Amino acid sequence: MRKTSCELCTNVNCFVKMYCSPEWIHKISLSKSQVYFKQNQEIIKEGELVLGMFFIQQGKVKVVSTGLDGRQQIVRFANDGHILGHRGLGYERYPISAVAMEGSLVCFVVNDLLSEVFMANPKLSMGLMVFYSRELRKIETRMKNIAHMNLREKVAEALLLMMEMFGLNKEHELNVPFTREDIASTVGTNVEQISRQLTEFESAKLIQKRGRKVVILKKAGLEHIISKHFMQYAK
Amino acid sequence: MRKTSCELCTNVNCFVKMYCSPEWIHKISLSKSQVYFKQNQEIIKEGELVLGMFFIQQGKVKVVSTGLDGRQQIVRFANDGHILGHRGLGYERYPISAVAMEGSLVCFVVNDLLSEVFMANPKLSMGLMVFYSRELRKIETRMKNIAHMNLREKVAEALLLMMEMFGLNKEHELNVPFTREDIASTVGTNVEQISRQLTEFESAKLIQKRGRKVVILKKAGLEHIISKHFMQYAK
DNA sequence: TTTTATACTTGCGAAATCGCATATTTTTAA
DNA sequence: TTAAAAATATGCGATTTCGCAAGTATAAAA
Structure with a gap:
């Protein structure tokens, strides 16, 4: 598989394409590398040396923080155009791991080039600052x-989170492969609790379980469950 | 009280002083405003329009997110040199509030000037990105x-968090005024649980309660309680 | 100083969550 | 297609956390 040049890349959400000058896009295109990760492969491994940043060209990724005990916390989900490894900025080693949830194509730019790019493209720095601020x-x-x-609310939120990031397919199933364990790691509980809660949501006709897949039947119902935790400001 | 000029300000942690050119420091100094906030006064109010950024010249601050039900979550603590309101970047309204925990002196810079400053001082943008990345x-x-x-561990962590940010005074008390409610809001529980847990820590000779104040007797003991959740990487 | 308000403590029953054990289903591999 | 492995579901007792209530201590105000 050949490397996609940035100039020809169709990903319109890429920060490089959005905020860098044509000359710099070209420079980056020349020196970047590109790797394909299979499902469940680790793109970033907690504790490894920070060598640069990853840009997801096309894919679905979970970002996880692992405890000493092996318990995992899913910190966020990511897809096309999102950045991985930016938390390493200013650090020696990555504080978190990133795992491909399905086959994903990722571009990589080394640290030295990145510094140059930032100094020469202030709009990119600004754009990234806004991105960081949203992440925060x-x-x-x-x-x-x-x-x-409570648990019920957290599970509802986790489903909505995945739906927002990955959407639904034509059958209204969450459009990403995941296990009960993934939801548990998002929510901070164990698999059994997730099973119980999904069963309850199914009886309430909010979702439907199809093997490992989850069909979202009533998004509004899930939103209602968590609505009391959200403030909306007058415009 | 007269406004402190940036040139004469002794706060060495200020991002402006650290990363801006002398000309820009001067410009900022001229157009910034400076406000003193008394204990428990709101520096930033959730839902209000984002007009600029705040720089803490000298003070102790808690950053809180409030739920519809009024329950609060302390998201982080801040002191001298830290930035407030940067989460508003790219947003219309502040997503969180910031409250002075004791009398605090704060500088304010409006949005328009900030944009200019960022474009003209790429090192500032870089410095802020590293800051953001650490916050994340x-x-x-x-x-x-x-x-x-578990609760015990979370309370231990909250005490260590406050100690790291605000330090101890000569009597080894946490050097910031706070209530049990503040710890509860950091941890995500209620005041009663905090009372119980502090009592338990006191019997274990890890801390000593002096009215509202808390003396840290054995930092290592508190650290040990949470140690199993932290990974340390080989150098 | 005295009073009043606020913050803190503790007991105790209720509720939520956990975690093991086991059965079932689904997915993967042969 | 069949067999094996992995993931999911569910009952149930144990544990943790919650939340009211009532009392005590501390800080603020008169």
């Missing part, structure tokens, strides 16, 4: 939710 | 901890 906002909200919601 | 890392770790730790 999202995760802060999620932290509050994990702290305040 | 911290909060992701904290999210995992809130999700995985």
Whole structure:
């Protein structure tokens, strides 16, 4: 498989394409590398040296933080155009892992080039700062939710989170391969609790279980479950 | 009280002083405003319009996210040199509030000037990106901890968090005014549980309660309680 | 100083969550 | 297609956390 040049790449959400000058896009295109990761392969491994940043050209990824005990926490999901490894900035080693949830194509740019790019393309830095600020906002909200919601609410939120990131296929199933364990790691509980809660949602006709797959029947119903935790501001 | 000029300000942790050119420091100094906030006053109010960024010249601050029900989550603590309101970047309204835990002096820079500053001082943007990335890392770790730790561990972590940010005074008390409610909001539980847990820590001779104040007797003991949740990488 | 308000503590029953054990189903591999 | 492995479902007792209530201590106000 040949490397896609940035100039020909059709991913319109890529930060490089959005914020860099044509000359710099060309430079990056020349020196970047590109790797295909199979389902469940680790793109980034917690504890490894930070060598650069990853840009998802096309794929579905979970970002996980692993405890000493092996328990995992899914910190966020990512897909096309999203960045991986930016938390390594200013650090020696990656604080988290990133795992492909299905086959994913990822571009990689080394640190030295990145520094040059940032100094020469202030719009990229600005764009990334806005991105960071949104990430912070999202995760802060999620932290509050994990702290305040009960299990039922947290599972509802996890389903909505996955739906927002990966969408539904034509059969209205969540459009990403995942296990009960993944939901448990998102929510901070164990697989049994997820099973029980999904069963309950199914009896309430909010979802339908199809083997490992989950069909979203009533998004509004799930949203209603968590609505009391969200403030909406007057415009 | 007169406004401190940036040139004469002694806060060495300020991002402006660290990363901007002398001309830009001067420009900022001229157009910034400076406000003193008393204990428990709101520096930033969730839902209000984002007009700029705040830089803490000297003070102690908690950043809180409030639920519809009024339940609060302390998202992080901040002190001298830290930034407030940066999560508003790219947003219309602030997603969180910031409250002075004791009298605090804060500088404010409006949006328009900020954009100019970023475009003209790429090192500032870089510095801020590293800052953001560290914030992300911290909060992701904290999210995992809130999700995985039991109450005892979470309270130990909250005490260590405050100690790291605000230090101890000569009597080894946590050097910041706070209530049990503050710890509860950090941990995601209620005041009663905090009382019980502090009592338990006191019997274990890890801390000593002096009215509202908390003396840290054995930091290593608190660290040991949470150690099983932290990975350390080989150098 | 005295009073009042606020914050803190503790007991105890209720509720939620956990975690083992086991059965079933689904997926993967042969 | 069949066999083996992995993932899912569910009952149930154990454990943790919650939340009210009532009392005590501390800080703020008069």
